[in-house]
Amino acid sequence: MQVLIAEDDRASRRLLEKAVASLGYEVISVDDGLAAWNVLRQNDVRLVIADWEMPNMNGLSLCRRIRAGVLPRYVFVILLTSKTSREDIIEGLEAGADDYLTKPFNRAELSARLRTGLRVVELELELQAKNEILEDLNTRLERMALTDPLMEVGNRRGLYDTLDRLHGPTDNSDCGYSLIMVDVDHFKFYNDTYGHAAGDSALKNVSSAIKRCLRSNDGVFRYGGEEIVVYLPSADIDAASEVANRLCKAVSELGIPHTSSSTQVLTISCGVASRPRHSNEKQSWEDILSLADGALYEAKTAGRNRVAVA
Ligand SMILES: [Mg+2]
Structure with missing residues (x-):
């Protein structure tokens, strides 16, 4: 599973890349929100770790854009922040983040939060596959309901x-x-x-x-x-x-x-x-x-x- 990391601070980004890769994920990393949005538009990436403060487009705006419904799939977003006040966290969740991680991050916590994201993404994929089967069945039923089987x-x-x-x-x-x-x-x-x-x-x-x-x-x-x-x-x-x-x-x-x-x-x-x-x-x-x-x-x-x- 691919994880997109959007973080402008170079040292922090390197640390994240290493940690995420060591947990078995494939890493794509960018250094601002707009670049992250471009990756999401062009690739089927479903897990994102985004820093809150970034140039061009910050983490909150990126979350809002992801939730605006342009993408044909669910993207699980973990917001990375040094802000720890309850108001800040609520603001992040309201912008559409699924979860948050405070800086400096803890590896075990990162691992747990990514696993949650993975579970959500996999459930969505499963649901999508089932929906496709149902749609196909519906089309066939509709056709059957309007067709005479003997005369065809x-x-x-x-x-x-x-x-x-x-x-x-x-x-x-x-x-x-x-x-x-x-x-x-x-x-x-x-x-x-x-x-x-x-x-x-x-x-x-x-x-x-x-x-x-x-x-x-x-x-x-x-x-x-x-x-x-x-x-x-x-x-x-x-x-x-x-x-x-x-x-x-x-x-x-x-x-x-x-x-x-x-x-x-x-x-x-x-x-x-x-x-x-x-x-x-x-x-x-x-x-x-x-x-x-x-x-x-x-x-x-x-x-x-x-x-x-x-
Ligand atoms: Mg930053």
């Missing part, structure tokens, strides 16, 4: 979060988007015929095929059992229905056998709805979603494996 797309909460965030006020010219509500045709029959494991695997293949048809900034979300919602930012109704037709084609081309289907393969139906740019209507995203759902119903009643537009 967003879940319903992820959809709601996205729409809450991106729906925007009606006078925003960039908030136009389209939604495609997708449903796998006769999926209950598929599960009944081929079993749930095959059903899961079919859903996975369908969602992969859908993802392959989309741009990287489009959103895919599992809405329910075999229902998927596709979010297309800044796509108008024509562009969106074109995408929906591509989705239908891509899924039927997977050629997943399905005897209850008129085409003998697994297919999807799509309902498309748009929120136009410069929309003056007071539509909520729930309204758009419900329009897409209505269109999906039309696609189903019109014979499935097709696209209907709201």
Whole structure:
């Protein structure tokens, strides 16, 4: 562990350097407060012994600067002083010193005070490492909470979060988007015929095929059992229905056998709805979603494996 010594008196500095080094610490030493501050800004030094009276920046000002919060880590400061009055010591502690050492220093006392500092620094390092682990876990949990593990797309909460965030006020010219509500045709029959494991695997293949048809900034979300919602930012109704037709084609081309289907393969139906740019209507995203759902119903009643537009 490195210890920064800031002391203008040459003899006293030499004594300190020797004593600190003999206790097993690596020593960096400077002869004024400003030089000490420059070392702290550029190096990951966490233990400081600073003299009170120094040119350029005294020990108290150095303490205050260390505590001002610019440094990304905790620095343990021992103030070195020939002042022994209670008021002086309080002033030093209030400036942000963690501890103090009176001159001439006693080696055993120096050793004990440095050990205290080391303990504090090590605790802080440990805490920092634990915080990093927690932050990482939080990010993963957040992602998990918004993801569907089977389809590896967003879940319903992820959809709601996205729409809450991106729906925007009606006078925003960039908030136009389209939604495609997708449903796998006769999926209950598929599960009944081929079993749930095959059903899961079919859903996975369908969602992969859908993802392959989309741009990287489009959103895919599992809405329910075999229902998927596709979010297309800044796509108008024509562009969106074109995408929906591509989705239908891509899924039927997977050629997943399905005897209850008129085409003998697994297919999807799509309902498309748009929120136009410069929309003056007071539509909520729930309204758009419900329009897409209505269109999906039309696609189903019109014979499935097709696209209907709201
Ligand atoms: Mg001095």
